Amino acid sequence: MKLYIKYMVSIRCKMVVKEELDKLDLRYVILDLGTVELIDDLTPGQRSILKIGLLKSGLELMDDKKAVLIEKIKNIIIEMVHYTDELPKVNYSDYISEKLGLDYTHISKLFSEIKGITIEQFIIAHKIERVKELLLYGELNLSQISYMLNYSSVSHLSHQFKKVTGLTPSFFKQLKGKKRITLENI
Incomplete structure (x- = not known):
């Protein structure tokens, strides 16, 4: 499953995203500027928690194409x-x-x-x-x-x-x- 993250523009941002993924025990294949490719799909609950965690650091989980x-x-x-x-x-x-x-x-x-x-x-x-x-x-x-x-x-x-x-x-x-x-x- 691929996620797109707004404002993820630096190595520090990548570290923040990694930390949020680790908190939820989410495994990923790729963690790059603006994108994360997860091994497994997110549950609605995980998505909500991840979205809130990212917002606290000024990052946004995006859905709009x-x-x-x-x-x-x-x-x-x-x-x-x-x-x-x-x-x-x-x-x-x-x-x-x-x-x-x-x-x-x-x-x-x-x-x-x-x-x-x-x-x-x-x-x-x-x-x-x-x-x-x-x-x-x-x-x-x-x-x-x-x-x-x-x-x-x-x-x-x-x-x-x-x-x-x-x-x-x-x-x-x-x-x-x-x-x-x-x-x-x-």
Whole structure:
């Protein structure tokens, strides 16, 4: 049985879900961002307890098919931008479409209707948060970050960063991260 969990966007979220599953002695095959594949079906009582336990941690068990698809799209983007060392060299639309096995036009239209922004805007917002994170770590320079996140140039990255944040990357770095946004709120 497959479950879909909203706002499950980090390793910490996975730990919370694992803890809730363990409390109910629920065995799983896969525990990934946004999804859990259980070995056995849930009873209505277990589902209710799990739902309440997840809500206490800010997570939601989802039933609506559109909401599930939106969460899958979001999780693919979050994983792609935040949890890989280098972004794929293909078009993001092709990457997302291939991962979901669905037509990108359909995915894009649905995402825009539900979220009120385009997938491209969502990706840009996450890329900028990733840039902020990497700038604060101080291990990479702007040129390396630009390459890592598939920007065509440092200038392009800097322009997009300023457009989204209102700050230059160098000025942001001087602020020491006071303007970071949690992944759940992007």
